[in-house]
Amino acid sequence: MCRLVVPTKKLYTSCPRAARKHPQKSALRALALFTLAAGLALSPISSAQAQFAPTDDSVDDPQAPVDDNAHLDATRLVFWLIQPAAVSVKALQDFHVGLEEALAGERARHLLGEQAFRRHVAEFSAPLPLCVVGLAPCVSPQTLAFDTLKLSLVIRLRLQANTSHFEVNYEVMDRRGLVSRTATNSATTARALAFDLVREIFDATGTVSFDSQPRGAVVEIDGEPIGTTPVSQRLPVGNHSYRVRIADHRDAEGSIEIASASSSLVQHDLGLLPGKLSIDGAPEGAILLVNGAEWGTANALAELEPGNYTIEVRANGYLSFHDNVRVLPGQTIQRAVLLNPAPTLLKRIPPEAITISRYGARLAYDVGFHSTTFRNARGEIDAQELEFRGFTQDGVLPTGQLSRFVSPHGVRAEAYYTGENFGLTLLSLSYLQSSTELAAELEVRQSREIVPVTVTDVRRLQLRPFQLSYRMFFDNFVPVLEGGIGIGFQWIDVSGELLAKPTTLSQTEAFWTLGLGLQYFFTPNLAAMVRYNAQSYFNPGLGVEHMLNLGIGMVFGNVFGFEAEPPGKL
Amino acid sequence: MRAPIAGRARAFLLATITIASLLSVFATAALASGPSATSALKRANDAYNQSRYDEARDGFIEAIQAEPHAPDAYRNLARTYFWQNDYSSATAYYDLYMRLAAEAADLEQVRAERRLAATRAGDQIWQMPEGQRLALKALGDELDEGRAYTAGGGGAWGLYRTLLRMQFAQPELAQLRRRLVRRLLDEYEGLMVPQVNQLAPLLDLEDWKVQRERLRAARTLTNDEAMLDVLRRREMIVEAAEALLLGRYPAAATLAESAASENADIAFLHWYRIAALIYAGRHALAMTAVEELGRRLLDAAPAQLDYARIVRAAVLQASGKHDDAAGIYLDLLSK
Numbered sequence: 024m025c026r027l028v029v030p031t032k033k034l035y036t037s038c039p040r041a042a043r044k045h046p047q048k049s050a051l052r053a054l055a056l057f058t059l060a061a062g063l064a065l066s067p068i069s070s071a072q073a074q075f076a077p078t079d080d081s082v083d084d085p086q087a088p089v090d091d092n093a094h095l096d097a098t099r100l101v102f103w104l105i106q107p108a109a110v111s112v113k114a115l116q117d118f119h120v121g122l123e124e125a126l127a128g129e130r131a132r133h134l135l136g137e138q139a140f141r142r143h144v145a146e147f148s149a150p151l152p153l154c155v156v157g158l159a160p161c162v163s164p165q166t167l168a169f170d171t172l173k174l175s176l177v178i179r180l181r182l183q184a185n186t187s188h189f190e191v192n193y194e195v196m197d198r199r200g201l202v203s204r205t206a207t208n209s210a211t212t213a214r215a216l217a218f219d220l221v222r223e224i225f226d227a228t229g230t231v232s233f234d235s236q237p238r239g240a241v242v243e244i245d246g247e248p249i250g251t252t253p254v255s256q257r258l259p260v261g262n263h264s265y266r267v268r269i270a271d272h273r274d275a276e277g278s279i280e281i282a283s284a285s286s287s288l289v290q291h292d293l294g295l296l297p298g299k300l301s302i303d304g305a306p307e308g309a310i311l312l313v314n315g316a317e318w319g320t321a322n323a324l325a326e327l328e329p330g331n332y333t334i335e336v337r338a339n340g341y342l343s344f345h346d347n348v349r350v351l352p353g354q355t356i357q358r359a360v361l362l363n364p365a366p367t368l369l370k371r372i373p374p375e376a377i378t379i380s381r382y383g384a385r386l387a388y389d390v391g392f393h394s395t396t397f398r399n400a401r402g403e404i405d406a407q408e409l410e411f412r413g414f415t416q417d418g419v420l421p422t423g424q425l426s427r428f429v430s431p432h433g434v435r436a437e438a439y440y441t442g443e444n445f446g447l448t449l450l451s452l453s454y455l456q457s458s459t460e461l462a463a464e465l466e467v468r469q470s471r472e473i474v475p476v477t478v479t480d481v482r483r484l485q486l487r488p489f490q491l492s493y494r495m496f497f498d499n500f501v502p503v504l505e506g507g508i509g510i511g512f513q514w515i516d517v518s519g520e521l522l523a524k525p526t527t528l529s530q531t532e533a534f535w536t537l538g539l540g541l542q543y544f545f546t547p548n549l550a551a552m553v554r555y556n557a558q559s560y561f562n563p564g565l566g567v568e569h570m571l572n573l574g575i576g577m578v579f580g581n582v583f584g585f586e587a588e589p590p591g592k593l
Numbered sequence: 594m595r596a597p598i599a600g601r602a603r604a605f606l607l608a609t610i611t612i613a614s615l616l617s618v619f620a621t622a623a624l625a626s627g628p629s630a631t632s633a634l635k636r637a638n639d640a641y642n643q644s645r646y647d648e649a650r651d652g653f654i655e656a657i658q659a660e661p662h663a664p665d666a667y668r669n670l671a672r673t674y675f676w677q678n679d680y681s682s683a684t685a686y687y688d689l690y691m692r693l694a695a696e697a698a699d700l701e702q703v704r705a706e707r708r709l710a711a712t713r714a715g716d717q718i719w720q721m722p723e724g725q726r727l728a729l730k731a732l733g734d735e736l737d738e739g740r741a742y743t744a745g746g747g748g749a750w751g752l753y754r755t756l757l758r759m760q761f762a763q764p765e766l767a768q769l770r771r772r773l774v775r776r777l778l779d780e781y782e783g784l785m786v787p788q789v790n791q792l793a794p795l796l797d798l799e800d801w802k803v804q805r806e807r808l809r810a811a812r813t814l815t816n817d818e819a820m821l822d823v824l825r826r827r828e829m830i831v832e833a834a835e836a837l838l839l840g841r842y843p844a845a846a847t848l849a850e851s852a853a854s855e856n857a858d859i860a861f862l863h864w865y866r867i868a869a870l871i872y873a874g875r876h877a878l879a880m881t882a883v884e885e886l887g888r889r890l891l892d893a894a895p896a897q898l899d900y901a902r903i904v905r906a907a908v909l910q911a912s913g914k915h916d917d918a919a920g921i922y923l924d925l926l927s928k
Contacts, residue, residue, distance in 0.1 A: 104927065144918055148907070151871055151904065152904070155867070156838070157792075160795060161791050164900055171907075174926075361727070587705035589675050593641050
């Protein structure tokens, strides 16, 4: 029953890669083989069933050292399939004897003729090929027959006698099932023919053994698979190409010159294939660092030897991404990276993050540019009504209205509600002031007296309720167009020698306003704005006031709590 | 000489792939749901009504994972997030509810709730948690180019389980499941195809164990009756293989025979049955089975006839009929 152990050897030899990479898997495979063999051996008809247990003792333990003389075992059995044609029994006997004598120096065992072959078949029982149950790859049926019968060579020959000599046509078939040599020989006696034949055939072949680290690699000779390492093969003399391959390892290729009756050993250490690392999602220009050293651009496939690595992906404007990866031979490892932008006020903000807030307030600095007349501004001093007549030039009131330029500046406060694009300014309030020194004339309403004065100060309070606005989004940039009406309150301080004391004139005027601004959102709630407004007064004498506005504002969510809350109970 | 063999192998492969594709059609309509979703939803509703919002959240997530297309759990999860002051998540799940239940009667109420949640969220925009995002990406990649299932529950299946553990609860789960079922079956079927010039797929006991796990994983993702029937029949193959490799030969022979009758496209089951019969010592039955297989191979796969002859020779040798066995070998070596 020691045979129970043997199948595991066969198993390992068939699947050494699995055994090496997955100890547990190999154990399961061994268990499968063991149970197969145990089932055979322990069944009631053990003598018959045990014959099916794999008994190929040419298969070694993978852990065992390479046997340099393995090729000698591989030549152990040669089958001479002799087909006589019109040959006397005496000549056939001579041929047999000749072969036996010629082969006496050969190390292999020879089966001469069909009877010897039949006796050989009766000596043992063949194992069921494991490829039937998918535990080993199937070789060709001929190779399987060679292996089952432990043959290394089959020589098929047809012997015939002619009038003056004997002739033999022969074919040499190797383990691959391929006929490697076909020839015709002749001699005057059957015995001489046998000697010639042995010399020719055994000088025309050599043996090559293959081994590899790791074992279990498939060996192909001249494109035909012959088995897995370690394996031996008798080949016809000449040059043969070979390839040794196993999963996850580099292939070994080469050619070997087989000399007459030679034996050679080919060994290869098959290194592991490199693995590949693919980085997904890295921004353009990102670089990859492997174990702290720069490797290349992150978006290119990195080829790395199998092992564990620490990787880092760097890109300008982003926080670095760190990770550990395990690179497996022959496999591509993918890593998705998300590089978070480095903290900055200039990061991109999606519009939906902005539009979710509907209420806003803004504080701004206003500068006005206004060429105006102050016409209709009125005041009172000591019960005398005063009215602004106009600006003077060189002490003279010119014909027609003379406009003077004023540039009041101050603050603006705004509150608004906005939808995604359209909005409504609930209130916009500006207070502006400017000191001037402009010569003008006033008229005393009651006496029609003209009083020269100097305008020393202008103050304005402007209200712009219910302006409509429309905005668009270009990432953080939000251009705004707005328009509406407003009302301005203006106070003008005047003084003059003929006035008893400095006094203030005032006037109230309505205006149309149209504005174009550009907002930039630093965060979804914080924005800066630069804006131009044109304010055209209904009173044509006041002209158009141009305003530049630079402000900063906040937007808020639903601060009033009008919306419905979810129910407390479902 | 090899072209016809390769051609047949290709035809067989195409047939198998076609079957796998047909199976995947069943998978598209099939998603596991039912009692687990209902009970999770009920438990979560109870927890919500008692203001146990952490528990309610987990329950609603579980309900969504069990039935990703049922909208109610999304709305209730949104409300749970609202009371947990997680307004950005609430907003996101209100949106999912409105997408799935575009005709719902309570849409106006939900819209109002959503507005409030959104305004309270302010500048906090819901983003998928980083872990979920990476797991989702990895799962997508694995489904596109990787493995559906690897030993130990890895591959796309493992990533899918990870995604669920990370409390991923999105309608996208339904599509991911359909893809995963399709990939699991494709992967299973792909391993059922012997390579060219091979009698059976190269699978050992552990491989078969993984095949069984693949089918089990697919079963948890579907409740379609036709699909479940396919999975049951495919499991018969695994049972036959495991019985054979574990040395339960009489059972293996029976199982292989039943599996072959239920899975006409899996030709290697006949080889399994013969092997089981030989190992069980039933040589007469084995010989009959080999002859029957030989007749089948004449049309289906003549390239395998010589293997049948070698197996026949082995049975003859085991039966003591060495001369007959030698005749078969001589015939092979004379070719």
